[in-house]
Amino acid sequence: MIKVVVPATSANCCIGFDCMGLAIDWVGTFTFLHSEKLQIEGCPEEYRTEENLVVQAFREVCDALGKELPTFHLKIDSTIPFARGLGSSATCIVAGLMGANAWFNDPLSKEDLLILATKMEGHPDNVAPALFGGACVSKQFGKKVVSRQLPIKEWGGVVIVPDIEVSTKKARTVLPKEVSFQDAKDQVANALLMEVALCQGDEFLLRECSVDHLHEPYRSSLIDSYDRIRTCCRDLELPLWISGSGSTMIVLSNESEKIDQCVSLLGDLETRRFHVAKKGAYVLYE
Incomplete structure (x- = not known):
C-alpha cells in the first residue's frame, strides 16, 4: 500500500503572480492499493473515473516511463476545499505523480515530477510548494522548471x-x-x-x-x-x-x-x- 500525503497550498502570495506559493499545514492523503479494476472513493461520484485528476497525473508518469496504466484502488481523504484557491487541483496532481513514481520504485526525482506537474497545472506556483514545502519561487524556462525554497521564518x-x-x-x-x-x-x-x-x-x-x-x-x-x-x-x-x-x-x-x-x-x-x-x-x- 502506498500513501501519499500532500499539503494544501496558497499561490501567488499577493505579488508573486504565477511564480510564488506557500505550503500550508492542511493535507490531503491519497492511498493507492493494488486492485483488479480502477476503484476510487472519497470524492463525488462524477470524479470516480479515469478522468479523475489523480489518475490523469498517475498516467503522466506511466507515459514518461513507457509503462501501462495499472489498475488500483484509490482512497482520497482530504479536507482541502475545492475551487477556493487552496491548491486542490495541485494536491491531486502531485498525489498522482508521486503515487505513480512510488508504484514504479521511484525512478523520477521531485525535480522531474515538478516538470510534469507544471505541464498539467500550467504554471508552477501551486505545484512547487506542494512538492517541496515552505515558500517557493518558480519559473519555467522552456521545457525546464526551476524552483527554489526561500529561507523564511516561522509563519x-x-x-x-x-x-x-x-x-x-x-x-x-x-x-x-x-x-x-x-x-x-x-x-x-x-x-x-x-x-x-x-x-x-x-x-x-x-x-x-x-x-x-x-x-x-x-x-x-x-x-x-x-x-x-x-x-x-x-x-x-x-x-x-x-x-x-x-x-x-x-x-x-x-x-x-x-x-x-x-x-x-x-x-x-x-x-x-x-x-x-x-x-x-x-x-x-x-
Whole structure:
C-alpha cells in the first residue's frame, strides 16, 4: 500500500503572480492499493473515473516511463476545499505523480515530477510548494522548471473562506492584457521586499508591500465579501491577499491577538488557522 500525503497550498502570495506559493499545514492523503479494476472513493461520484485528476497525473508518469496504466484502488481523504484557491487541483496532481513514481520504485526525482506537474497545472506556483514545502519561487524556462525554497521564518495565520467557488478559468478571464509601467515598477519592488519580509519575519514590511497590481484588483470583483474582509484587515493592520484565484483570502501574521479579533469580526464566514508547512509531499509505505 502506498500513501501519499500532500499539503494544501496558497499561490501567488499577493505579488508573486504565477511564480510564488506557500505550503500550508492542511493535507490531503491519497492511498493507492493494488486492485483488479480502477476503484476510487472519497470524492463525488462524477470524479470516480479515469478522468479523475489523480489518475490523469498517475498516467503522466506511466507515459514518461513507457509503462501501462495499472489498475488500483484509490482512497482520497482530504479536507482541502475545492475551487477556493487552496491548491486542490495541485494536491491531486502531485498525489498522482508521486503515487505513480512510488508504484514504479521511484525512478523520477521531485525535480522531474515538478516538470510534469507544471505541464498539467500550467504554471508552477501551486505545484512547487506542494512538492517541496515552505515558500517557493518558480519559473519555467522552456521545457525546464526551476524552483527554489526561500529561507523564511516561522509563519502562521488564518484563511477566510467565503461561501463561493471561483474557478481558475473564470478568474483568468477578468485579468488585463497589459498594465502601466508604474504598476509594473511597483510590482517588482513589492515582490523583492516581500521576500525580505518573509525571510526576516518583518510583519510591518510584509503588510506594506502586500499590494498587487496584476490580478487582485480585478479578481476582487468575483468575491462578494472582499471589501468587508479587506476593510477588517486594514483596520487591524493585518496583511491580506487573495489566495490563488480565490475565493479564499489569506492573512499571514504571527500576531495572534489581532487574528483573534479578525476571526471574531468575520464570525459569519468560515475561517481556519494554519502554519506554513516546511515539509512538502511525502510517501508512506504500509
